[in-house]
Structure formats: C-alpha cells, structure tokens
Amino acid sequence: MSDKLTDNLRMNIGSKADPLEPEELNSNFMKIDESLKDQGVNVKWFGAVGDGITDDTAAFQAAMQACDKRYRLFIPAGDYLVRQTIENHSRGIFGVASYVDGAQAGSRIIWDPEDNEADLLPCIRIQDAGIHAVFEDFTVSGKTSYTPKNLANWVDKERFEQGLYEMFSPGPAGIEIAGRAQPIFRNIRTLGVKVGQLLNSTNGHIYSYDCNWGGLVGVYCRINSGDYLYQGGMITGAFCGILLGTILHAGHRGGIEVNLHRVHMGFAPYGIYQCIDGGLDDYNRAPSVLGLRGIFTNAQFEQCGEAAIKLLTKSLTSNLRMFGFGFSWSVLDYPPEHSGWAYPLPDTLKPREEKQQYAAWFGTVQAPVTISEHLGKLRRSSAPGARGTAFIDTLTGYQASDLSGLEMADVVIRRKVSSIYRNEDLHTRMMEREHRALMPVSAPNLLRNPEVLSNWTATNGASLSLVRADQVPVPISNEMKQILGSDPVILKVTPDGDRSPTVSIKFNADRLPYRGDAGRNLAMQYFILETEYETPPYYKTIGRISGENHEYIFNDASSWQNKEWKHQRGREIASKTGLLYDFSIGFIPKSGDTYIAGVMVTWDHIGSYSPYPHSYMTSSLEIGGQGSGVILTDSVTQERYLLSMANGNIQITKMN
Template identity: 70%
Template sequence: MTGPYTNFMKMKKWSGNETIAPQDLSSNFEKLDDDLANRGINVKWFGAVGDGVTDDTAAFQAAMAACAKRYKLFMPAGDYRIRQTIENNSRGMYGVAPFVDSKHQGTRLIWDPIDKTTDLLPCIRIQDGGIKAVFEDFSVHGVVDYNSKQLGTWVDKALFEQNLYEAFGVGAAAIEIAGSSNPIFRNIATSKVKVGQLLNNMNGHISSYDCMWNGFIGVYCRNNSGDYFFQGGTITGAFTGVLLGTKLAAGHRGGFSALIHRTHLGFSPYAIYQTIDGGLEDYNKAPTVLGLSGIYMNAQFEQCGEAAIKLLPKSTTSNIRIFGFGFTWSVTSYSNTSSGWEYALPDDLKPPSEKQQYAAWFGTVSTPATFTDDLGKLKKSTAPGAVGSAYIDTLTGDRESDLSGLSIADTVIRRKVTPLYKSVDLQARMQEREHRALMPVSAPNLLRNPEVLSNWTVANGSISLVTTDQVPIPISNEMKQVIGNNPAILKVTPDGTEYPSLRIKFNAQTLPFHGDANRNLAMQYFILETEYTNASDYMSIGRIAAQNGEYIFNDAAAWRDKGWKHLRGREMASKTGLLYEFSIGFIPKKGETYIAGVMVTWDHIGSYSPYPHHYVAGPLEIGGQGLILTDSVTNSRYQLTIRNGNLQITPV
C-alpha cells in the first residue's frame, strides 16, 4: 500500500500495536486516503486492550471523538470492558463477529456500568451521526444473568398485576437509538442486559438484519415513532421479546408499528407484551392507547410460556397483518434441569391454575385486520387454566377481516362494534345466535310464513313440502340446532328446461314493507342441491329486493361438495328500508333441490322462526308474578296471574 496513508504510518513509526495520541491522529486527518475512510478508526490505536478486564471506556470515547461523524469505528476481536456510556460520533461501528466460541474469537463489549441506579443506561447511545449509519458484527453483553425461571428476582408481583413498567427492576440497556438517528443493524447480538435494543428516537426508520436481540427484554419500543424493520435473527427475552408501552409521543400513546420478516419470536414467557410506562394516571385518563400495527411475514412465535401477545385492554390494534404465527406453547412448569425449553412464568408470579389462559390478548381490534393461518394458527393450551386461543375485548370497524389464524372457534370476542361480517370464520363465530338451544326465544321473521306453500311464487318448476325422512341426504346436526329436529322442508322440482326460482313477500298488508332505513338486515336458509352435472347447474342466489332496484345479499354459492349448505347474509342495510321480497334464483334445472329454514330478520341472525312475532319453540313457563298485557284500545296495563286455579286480571 502506498500514498499518504502509508507515509503517515511510516512517519509515526506505527507497528500496529502502538498507541497513537488522538491529537496526532486528528492533526493528520487530511493525509488519510480512502482506505482509512472505508476501514474506519481502530479503537486499539487509542489504547483499547480488549482483554475483558481492562476498562476500555476512555479508549472508545477517544476513538469516537476521532471519528468526527466522518468515519466508522472498527473494533478488532476481543472483549472490551465498558463502564460508561459510549456516545456515538461515528458513521457506524463494526467488529469481526458478534460471538466468541472455542474456534473463533469475535468482538464483544462487556457492559458493566459504574452507575447501577439509572434505568436503561445504554452501553452505546446512537443519537448524533446516526443517519443511516451501519452497526454490525459485534455483541454487547451485560453482567446480570436474567432468566425466566427466576423472574421473581426482577419483577414485583403487585405492580406486575397492575401492568406497570415499574414492576421491572432497574437495569441497563445495550444500544439506545435516540434523537433523529435512524441506524441500520446487521449481525448484532445482545445478552444479560435489561433491554437489548431501546427504540427511543423521534422518526423511526430503524432497520435490523439477522440480529439476536436478547436480555430481560429483547426490544423495548419506548418512544413509538413507527416504521421499524426486522429481518432474520431472533427477538427474545427472559420476560418478553418485544415490550411496548403507553408513553405519549408524537400525538399518540405507545404502540409498535413494524415490518417483521423471517424473524423468530418467543422462547420467552411473552413474545410481545404491553406495559403502562407513561404513568397510571395518564393511562386511566386516556380513552385509548395504540397496540400493534404492521406486517409479520414468516415471524414465528415459538415456545411461548404465557402468551404470544399480551396487550392492554385500552389498546387499539389496527392495520395489522400477521400471516400465520408458527406458534408453539412452552411447558407450564420448570424441571430440575436447565437443558429443556422452559419459559413459563414462575409460580410466584402466576399460579398454575391461571397460566396460559389465552395465546393472545387484544384490547380493541379495528378492521381490517389480518391473522391468517399461512404459518399455523394460535391454539388453546392444555394447561388447567386455559380458556381459549385468543381474547379480543372489542372488535370494531366496517371492513372485512380474516381471523383464521386466531383459531376462531376458540377465540373469545367480548363485544362487537362493527356493521360488517363477511369472513367465513366470523360467520362461524356468530353461529351460537342461531341455535334454538342457546336462544330459545326467536326473533320475528320479516317474511310471510315460509312454511306455507301458498306464500311462495315459483317459476320454471313446482314446489311441495316434505319431511326429514323424504330427503336424499339426512339433515345435519347444525340444522337440528338451528331449525329443530323436524323442520318443514320445501322440495323444488324443475321443469327440466329453465332454472327455477322462488319468491316470497315480506309480511305486510300492502307492499313495500316499511322498515327502518339503513337498519341492518340478516338472512339465512339451508339448501340441498342434488344435481352436479356442470358448473352452471350448481349456482344458487338468495337476495332481498328493496325500493329503487336495490338488491341486498346477492349471494352466489358454488356447489363443490355434496350435502346441505347453510347460506347466511349478515348486517347489510337497505338505504330506504322499503322492502318487497326475498328470492332464491338459479336453482338447478335438473334434479330436485331442497330448502329449509328461510328467514330474514332485523339486526342479527337469530334462532329460526317462521312467524312474524317472537316465538318459543318449546313450552314457556311464567312464574308466580304473572304476565302484564297492554289493552290495545285504552293502553291500560293489566297483570294476569293464576290463584288457586283461577285467572286473575288486575290493573297495574
């Protein structure tokens, strides 16, 4: 090598092991060529030893000063003991590898701060000179052996049960990103610190490639400025992989917005956990805080000891897309050995009877939300206290969502505030409304009694009533639950040349039926088609005709499997509320078609009834307090009771 760089080294008689004073190096920066700019400033030029014992803090600080926001900082292989925070002044830091093993020595910073009382004191704070600066190929190791089995050492149970950040003891951070910096991390590893990566900057745009963020907490999003990217590697912690809070910043409280791709989460009690870190009083006053948003692709939630996701009840998760969870449960207790994967909350923080109640806890989920099962679903634990796969406090929004990845049959949704259900899984989730066993008092059917043949108009065929023993395929258990064991069944016989259609009017003396404008309607029916000769012969459409040519529930159902099909339409509304008829068209022109349980109701699908009034399928018993009726002429109210076998009518 020739040029000013070589001449400068000859002038200083530098052998590679000597120390060069910072002022000498600074005074000769103009002599350094592109090789120095590319390779950076070597911390050993400033006296760093890297033996794991010597305090190398001063050498790092001097080297950082020499970087002058123009050069990178190079750290040869070694264990560099650091006692005070290193403020970044470089264009990035790099070592030779983030590990030390029996064959390869890497670059490792041993973070042993003098100050043990300041929470989240970082080994490296990237605040200045960190615009797109790259930090790669080194590790930061603390001196506290955090582990899941002994979490009670660092977690206050009473404060933990209140979801307060103060529950976690004071501890150090490996790397803090602050100010306006937005660095890039590659092949970084952290361990034995309270927080591996502390997200605390003002403009997000932080990227991480193939890093291993670990500690008591892997990544803590303390100041959510959004747009975080993680690809490859792992995010884990003795308590949680990702921690998000409720701190007020940029006009919102808390949250975590990230694109996470091909990254392993879990191997912790929680993969993602939310805490109240902006103060309990502020949280109690706030109407809502942010939850999760972003995209998770091939992000695997593995070996979760208590839950994959645990968000606060006030959190709102929106614009979230998780394409499968790759989820597995950890065991719920610890063995005498430490060789197995054991990440449960210890018994002193959570009693065995309450462990693993849900794999995910959400506050409000705002649609559209996507939780697919591409990479596997969440699943209910086999622990004694298990309740379901996921818990959603409130489901809200007006757009379609896919909740299949939550294992919707085991998902608990406390309340729904949304005008649209289209997803098959959401429809299945609401089926309990339709079961007579669970809702014995049915809603009124808005149609004229569909079990009376004369109420139907048929084209291109004929209809008749048949019993359950006259259908080619027995009615299903679902049908028995929804419409009873012996429903009236319509048999449609086509004329053999055209597609039959059926129409039935709404129950009104004169049409149109006057309902409420923009009030939701719901419809359902069961249908069995017996001819499958070609695609055009197994398509049926059920729809409601309203004023001004408006059609609601233009449902088309392709017949790919034999058997009864349950068709439903939920929560679409007529703009005028003026309704005419319900029709089923494109019935196959070959073979018989069977239809049962036709019903249109306001608001929600309810237990089936053919009648235009509330109906009870079985006996109704009224206790000794009697029944109150209103006189239709005088509007006077009377109480009906039975006393000694005699009917008593008493004004009330």
C-alpha cells in the first residue's frame, strides 16, 4: 500500500497530499482491510480537505461510489465545500459528533451549488440504499442568510396572497428523500438553505430524532406518502417550520400524516403552512386537499409570528390527535436592534393592522378530531387585527370532537355540518321546515321581537333603522320570500366609517338570563346583505349566542365578495347550561350599509320564521267538520275545555 494512501487512511489527520487519480484510488481502495471499511468509508481517503475553501465535491462522490450500497460514509471534523449534489450510495452517513449548536465544530458540509438557478437542488439526495440507512451527527449549511425580517427578498407578495408555491424564490435543499428510500436521521442540522429536509419519496416511513431542520423552510412535504416521525429537536424556518402542498399522490392531494413528539415548532412566522404547489387549476378543480393527520404530543408552537397553523380553505383535517400547543405569540414588530425574539411577517408582506388575526387556520375539520388543552390552549393575539384564536371554514361531526385546545370561546367557524344532514332526502326535508308555504306553523322565536327597532343595540357608533324590501339596494331573493314573506322587516346597520360594529338582541325573558334546557340543541337562522367588503375576503363572526360562564354558541364566520343576500344557519349545537343572554353579529364591515332580516333562534330545529315568542301562522287557521273546535287548558285548574261555534255563538264545553 502506498504512503499516499496510508496518509489518507489516517482518519484523525487531514491529508495535505494531492488527491489520488481515480484509477489509483479504486485500486488502492480495494486493498483496504474490510474491517476498516466496516467502520466507515472516510471521505479523506479520497482527497477531501475539509477547510471550507477547497472544493471537496469529487472526493464525496468518489467515496459514495466506494460505499457501493454496503458501507457507511464517514465525515471527519471539518468544513467540506460541496458544489454538486451528492447521490447517496451508502448505508448511511455519520459525522464525528452531534452538531449540538453553533459553537460546536463537528462535521459540516458547506453547500454552495454551481447551479444557483435550480429550485430545491439538494446537497444530498437519498434514494438508493436508503432503506433504514442511518444519517447522523453532521450539518448541512447553505450560503443564504434567510431571516423573517427580510422575507420580502425571497417571498413575492402577490403570490403569497394567492397561497401559491411560486411565491418563493428558487433555492437549494439540504437533504432530499426520494424514490422508495426510508432513512433514519439523528442529530442532523440544516441551515442557510431554502428547505432543510425535502420529503419527496413514495413510501414514507421516514424517522427523525433530535434533529434541527431549518432554512427558509425547515421541512417541505412535497409528496405526502405518510408515516413520518419526528421526535425531539426543532423544526423551524425563516418562513415556516413545515410546508405542506397539494400535489396529487396515491389518490390524495398534499397534506401530511405525521407523528410529532417533543418537537419545538415556531420561532418563525408560521409553524405549519400550506400552499398550492400542484397547480392553481388542479386546486380549483379539486373538491378538497389533505390537511393534517397524525398525533402531536408535546409539540410546542413557541413564538409564532403570524400563526401556529395556516392551512388552505379546501384542506381536510381528520384523524388528528393533538394534545395542546404550548403556544406563545411573537412580538408584532421588529426591535430596532437585533435583540430578543421577533418573528412576525414583515409589513411589506402583511400590513400591521392585518397581522395575527388567528393563531390557527383550518379548512374542513372532520370528526373525530382531538385538539385538547393538555399542553395549553391557543391564545388570541393582542394585535390590532386579531379576531380570534382559530378560524375553521367547515366543521363536521363536531359533537364527536374535542377542540378545547383551540379555546372555543374565541374560535370562528364559518359553517357547521352535522352528520344528521348527510342523507340528502333528510337534508331536503329539514330545509322544508324553514318555508312558510310548507311548514306554515312556526316554532316560537326565543329572541325578543327582532322586528322592533328598540330591541336592538349597536356598538362603535353604528346607527340602526328598519326598512322594507323596496328600500334595499339588492332585491330580496326568492328564498327570502318563501321563508320571510314578500315584504319582510329588515334591520339596516350604518357604521361610522372607522370602526367595525356589532349588533345584538336579547333573549325574550323578564329577567336575564333566559332559562332553558341544559344540553338541548339550539338552531338559528337569518339573512344578511353587505354592500361593502374587503380584499382579501373579510371574515366575521356570525350567529353568536352568548350564554352563562362565557359560553358561545354558533361562533361561525362567513366571507364573500359578491353583493348578494346570504342565508346563514346553525343547527345541532347544545347549550351546556341552558342559560342564555343575547344573540349578536360582529365584525360587520366598517363602511357601507349592512342589512339583516329574519333573525330567529329556536330549540331543536330551524322552523318557519316568526318574530314572536310563540307559535305563529301568517294566515288564518280554519277548522272544519261537525263538533270541531279548539281545546284549551285552564291555567289555574288545569281543566280542559272545548271552544266551538253553534248558531253563531261561542260554546265552551268542559272536557271529560
């Protein structure tokens, strides 16, 4: 064996000799004792220098070929400059020791690709020989200093507002998992890259222990093949920790199915963020995309600048068990000096008055879902634009879910769907209850008569008035005519132009709270027309019933950009105490008139509209047939009497 090769075999001493020629390298490598190979193929055997200046790409590629899918690759302490992707042919890569933190030298790959225009070009691509191969104790460090404060350098505002992946400037990835690979990671760190870990494989079963995935994005689940485990360590990024997409794979689009245990999230604008990366046309055609699935235990979302979770409206979250958030907000503004924690979106991407609206954004949440308060609830921000703790576009089967970790009193839900209405025939029959023509006798309205102006109150300087159907800017719909009649009484809300008003009406009772049945379902409905709206769509609370002990029912929301009447309904939600105070509609636009009609709250089911606190008919009731009449019960004696007519006279006959 030559002296040159012997020098390269000294694993603890960096070689100053010139690299061997490929033919000599391969020949001499075959002479190495098998026990040395078993300990790991050392990149310095192939001429790697590790000084952070010399290009060590060829040495890494040669060492990988020598691994031949049988041996692990060893990276001694040092900084190894790599300019081209290293295709894995090893049974794993290991460094000298855990990266621990920035003060530890350890084994570090400096990733500075020659092709700086390619997107997501990885430093290491794990595809071959990747079944249960272990990668541990080294760092991949890119050359870009991504920071939340300067996100506008890498994120396009217009595409960001559309939720498109194209918002991000091209950039490299740290480690890509592709094909059928199923690697295991321990004590890996990535930084200075667009994406730390790129999940791009077809078989899932990828495990990460005590790693620190960072970059612009910590982990990007581009192809969701499921069964990911992250235990310990941190997932964060200058933009988000985990990025989800919408690419079609194995019959579903995007999302992630993951188990996170004792992982620190946050320290970023977003903990988990979902964008459209499968094409806008595909997303628009798709009925839904996947959101979150899996188990989150001790996953702490700390110092979130904009939201812990931000999913797309079409996302479907189901089979999720999340045991609290360990949540905290970042400060809203960046301090003048680089001191303290600050991770909000910069004002160039989102105006200050629109920041931190909700701590979590979901599309559809489908039972059974558990988001418990075991590790702490979400908290509403103190920012000027804050509207609640969480926004849910559609909530289904909600009675079978535990969402206490969202702090339900401050959750805004646009629409609730109960399983009772999934059968189309039953759904149609339930809708018929609302039409006066089909169900002429109404249930009592639990609210004080909403057609009396003095029963309403408004906040923030708004003025109220009552108008008729011919006084509204958009004609009432045929549906309104069927439910409310051809000339309904309509409440007009005129804001002061600067503040968003809330209107409310109390329950009908001599003394509040109104005392109803605990655990009994409530139902509500009304029509609303907004003449002004905001861009992007303005989400507002609707149909909120206030109960005892800060209980809120139908804390729903709606958004639209068309000036048309909307029919809002709420069903199948029970009051825990049965003690009720008022019904309110909040976050009404600051400018332009808003019109509200047919406000009604009932027990059990939505009934034909009535403004009165008793059963009501819009036309006369005729009772025919000999001996027919009306039976009444004496309120004092409890005796029953039949009221009937004979020869033009009212007859009162005591019943047996």
